[in-house]
Amino acid sequence: MFQWKKTLYRSVFLSFLLVVTVTVLQRGMAPSQLLQGQPQKELVAQESVKAQKRDGVLPVASDFWKKQGPALKAAEATEKAVRSWDVTSVNCSANQNFSKEDWFKGLEPNFRQFMLYRHCRYFPMLINHAEKCRGDIHLLIVVKSIITQHDRREAIRRTWGQEREMEGRKVRTLFLLGVASKEEERANYQKLLDYEDRIYGDILQWDFLDSFFNLTLKEVHFLKWFSIYCDHVRYIFKGDDDVYVSPSNILEFLQDQKADNLFVGDVLFKARPIRKKENKYYIPNALYNKNTYPPYAGGGGFVMDGPLAKKLHRVSESLELYPIDDVFLGMCLEVLKVTPVAHAGFKTFGIVKNKNSKMNKEPCFYQSMLVVHKLLPSELLAMWDLVHSNLTCSRKLQIL
Ligand SMILES: *[C@@H]1O[C@H](CO)[C@@H](O)[C@H](O)[C@H]1NC(C)=O
Ligand SMILES: *[C@@H]1O[C@H](CO)[C@@H](O)[C@H](O)[C@H]1NC(C)=O
Ligand SMILES: *[C@@H]1O[C@H](CO)[C@@H](O)[C@H](O)[C@H]1NC(C)=O
């Protein structure tokens, strides 16, 4: 009897040891971590299950026994366990607090929808790439995109979104998406997106509807994501998927930047809220009653530094969401007392006001610009080739 018990204990102990050893090997953790608090353990488990599902491989550190001692690796693992996307479910019901008030009843349906769900801040991630910011990244390019615009993403990957290293400075690209706003698009497009991501591994997707008024959600989700996963990114370019961008001009411009709190783009000072209901950017008085906006950069494309993005994340959590994403960032900058810098190389409202002007198609302009609105995928590919061909420009533009 006694002998049998002893054998049982021994085999139980041995299996336990085996499980611990395997887990430690797989996750690169110190054994003591396994015995720590429950919540953290769960997080580690969830994160690696997700990674397995996405990539089909275990996130095994193949260089586990090389270079670093287990202790250092363990510290990293702990860090990752705590610092990962922590929103795993949505439970956010409509806020009925003001549904009886006249100003609310007078709003257009899309503004009512916005107000009802304004307090819902963060949603779970459907596609993540926690590894994207690993290593020293000089410039992270992030592009607002929607699920149906795969041709724009493709054109960007072939032109300004190419991941590369320029004189030792690494450039990485990510696309930011929500879920299809139209029910009928959701299932099929989602499968295509999953496939696209398996090929390129450059999609971040959150579980909120990709609507115009949810662009601010995209902004705050990116800032939170960046704060969690990107410790060593020096600069961020953030923009639309229908712009022309010159990463080499951006890098050249950044070379001369020394100051902290860099936020540069096509900046509007003292812009007035638009009160005409037909306009895409219409804002009712009930939502914003001041006469002017704080300075803000057009959301078509701007550059900021990584540390500032983290400050913006912190500040964004103290402000109520505003339906226009670039104005919302301007409001955050105002709290931080950072004034965005206007630069002539950012043309997010077109090169010249007249949309039909030939200037808007002139490659010699593009050659010296950092960002230009607004091109179809075919136009982008053609312009990119032109600018990178043997272009002879009669007049040298001094933009940079
Ligand atoms: C969601 O929130 C409501 C109230 O805010 C609560 O009654 C309900 O139990 C929650 N549901 C879940 C699944 O957490
Ligand atoms: C609605 O009002 C109550 C009481 O003032 C408040 O506690 C609650 O947070 C409000 N709900 C939302 C979603 O803001
Ligand atoms: C934003 O997304 C959330 C989550 O999908 C949705 O409930 C809400 O209605 C959306 N808001 C707008 C204004 O489209």
Ligand SMILES: *[C@@H]1O[C@H](CO)[C@@H](O)[C@H](O)[C@H]1NC(C)=O
């Ligand atoms: C560009 O033009 C110059 C002179 O016309 C020529 O020598 C050079 O080979 C050309 N380069 C390319 C890439 O076509």
